[in-house]
Amino acid sequence: MSLIKVANLTFAHEGSYDNIFENVSFQIDTDWKLGFTGRNGRGKTSFLNLLLGKYEYSGKIAANVHFEYFPFHVENKQSNTLDVINDICPDYLHWQLMRELSLLEVSEDVLDRPYDSLSNGEQTKVLLAALFLRENSFLLIDEPTNHLDLNARKLVSDYLQTKSGFILVSHDRSFLDNCVDHILSINKTDIEIQKGNFTNWWENKKRQDRFELAENEKLKKDIRRLSDASKRTSNWSDEVEKTKNGTRNSGSKVDKGYVGHKAAKMMKRSKAMEQRQQSAIDARSRLLRNIETSENLKISQLTYHKRQLAELENVSIYYGEKRVCQDVSFTIEQGERIALSGKNGSGKSSIIKLICGENLTYTGTFRRGSQLKISYVSQETSHLQGNLTDYARNNRIDESLFKAILRKLDFSRAQFEKDISAFSGGQKKKVLIAKSLSEQAHLLIWDEPLNFIDIISRMQIEELLLEYAPTILFVEHDSEFCNNMATKIIEL
Incomplete structure (x- = not known):
């Protein structure tokens, strides 16, 4: 060791x-x-x-x-x-x-x-x-x-x-x-x-976050109370000080020594409150430094006019003489979150391409709803370039929502000024996911969307999908994500 x-x-x-x-x-x-x-x-x-x-x-x-x-x-x-x-x-x-x-x-x-x-x-x-x-x-x-x-x-x-x-x-x-x-x-x-x-660490982090949030609320109230009390005491001190040069209602002269002592005592009390207030502010500044903040978002998906969006019945896909999958059968209905599972090479990406409308050679029956709008997230990110504003404009998506999703996924304001080609692999995947969530579509199709994406962002993406419940077909090898997300698993 x-x-x-x-x-x-x-x-x-x-x-x-x-x-x-x-x-x-x-x-x-x-x-x-x-x-x-x-x-x-x-x-x-x-x-x-x-x-x-x-x-x-x-x-x-x-x-x-x-x-x-x-x-x-x-x-x-x-x-x-x-x-x-x-x-x-x-x-x-x-x-x-x-x-x-x-x-x-x-x-x-x-x-x-x-x-x-x-x-x-x-x-x-x-x-x-x-x-x-x-x-x-x-x-x-x-x-x-x-x-x-x-x-x-x-x-x-x-x-x-x-x-x-x-x-x-x-x-x-x-x-x-x-x-x-x-x-x-x-x-x-x-x-x-x-x-x-990791689970031990995450539970400890959530416990610490909850403690710090509670302490933060307590200190905020203390700071407001001390600030108000300090102002009142300071005002009282000023008022008492003004009476030093006046007379009492009875006509007798004011005891300037007594009044000055009382004003000084009030001022000292005010200063003590200000110090306590500053101590509370300093304590609060040490909190919440590592809490992963996120915004509330409003995301909506188009509603299709039929319950069933697509159907595959005994579908086999071929590339030349090579058959990549055989006799695949399943339906996609509104509200379902379908995990497409299977070993590498079992034809998952080919099934996705077929549903997305690519012209592939296949046997069996494939039906897709007319006017069905699909939002697709690919495995590939090398094509991404330019700034985020232009990217949103070119893809005709709501720039404010697009950037709000990226902020939720830990993009800093400074990141918005950079060229997408300079982003890390995980940041590029987040761009594709934020684009997909911003698009008006009936069906999301995501092909290994979480490659390179950090764990906390994965959990936030889960929360978003569970909250807004879009219809989604996805391929993903993160077992925790699949277990939490999928309402149906299709094994190839």
């Missing part, structure tokens, strides 16, 4: 005026299974790069370990998979590799296949096996769940549960809960470490 010590870490990207980290201090035990969470754009990948020594910073990072980053960059993807593993980790025993592949349920024959012929899930598993062949290293594992279906996520999570000595960036709650024993969270104003899994 050794420690990674971070002391007074301050860092900003070159050319930026805003610090991502400011005077941050904490320490990590290298035996921990550490889940790393935080909103998109808060600096998770930046922190991993700081550990890797890629950026200049002020403060200190002290570590007696070697860091390894996942996913590895594969230079020649046409090489055999075994050669790719040898390039990553030249010094290993063959039985060790076989043990790791067996734990990940990867067959030995993949080693003789070109790396680029493997599925995305197989590539992820192979690179993870190579990662854990690297001994005496502390591992930085960055979003391994991308491209993994539900079954593969469970398998990889079980695999990581048997390991230790890593920081794991993931936005999948169930995945984290199963395989970590500590949480490192980047909050709005600090970084904190807590023992336990």
Whole structure:
């Protein structure tokens, strides 16, 4: 066991005026299974790069370990998979590799296949096996769940549960809960470490948020009461002071010493109240710094004139001679939230394309309501560019609602001035989701919408969908999201 010590870490990207980290201090035990969470754009990948020594910073990072980053960059993807593993980790025993592949349920024959012929899930598993062949290293594992279906996520999570000595960036709650024993969270104003899994951390955060909100209300009332009392006392002091130069009603002279003493006493009391008021203000300023605020939104979906929006009956889809799915049957009715489930390659995206109106070769019966308006969120974000105002105008959506949704999903005002092409992967997906929620449509169709999106935003998207209850067909490998959202699951 050794420690990674971070002391007074301050860092900003070159050319930026805003610090991502400011005077941050904490320490990590290298035996921990550490889940790393935080909103998109808060600096998770930046922190991993700081550990890797890629950026200049002020403060200190002290570590007696070697860091390894996942996913590895594969230079020649046409090489055999075994050669790719040898390039990553030249010094290993063959039985060790076989043990790791067996734990990940990867067959030995993949080693003789070109790396680029493997599925995305197989590539992820192979690179993870190579990662854990690297001994005496502390591992930085960055979003391994991308491209993994539900079954593969469970398998990889079980695999990581048997390991230790890593920081794991993931936005999948169930995945984290199963395989970590500590949480490192980047909050709005600090970084904190807590023992336990993500659910433990989230429950603690909600408890702390509730306490701070209650304290904030209490202090607001105290500040108002003290402010009013201070003003009254100060006014009384002024009135008493004015009587020093007058006479009493009886005609006798005023005792100026007594009046002055009384006025001074009242003024002292007023000053004491002001100090208490300032103390309450200072205490309040330390609250609510890490509460994730969100706005109330009004989102509405078009109502279709029929209950049934679409129907598939024994549909099989083909690309040339290749059949990608067979005898798929289900209906989409208003108000349903349908999860389209199945292993990678089972035809989920093809079903979505067919319903969206793409001209695909298929057999069976497919019916779609006439004049049906669909809002589609694709997996692809590379086409996004320009500023958000122009994007809203070009897509003919309500700019105010569009930006309000993005603010709810943790976009700062400064973010609205940037070009979308400079956004992180998670921020780009949020743009597509906000666009879809702003469109006037009968049916939402979302294809893996949550890739790269942070956990808190995922929960907010759940809340929005549950509150406004649109009709939606979606493909998503986040099991928690599917369990909370789906009224019907179609297994391919």
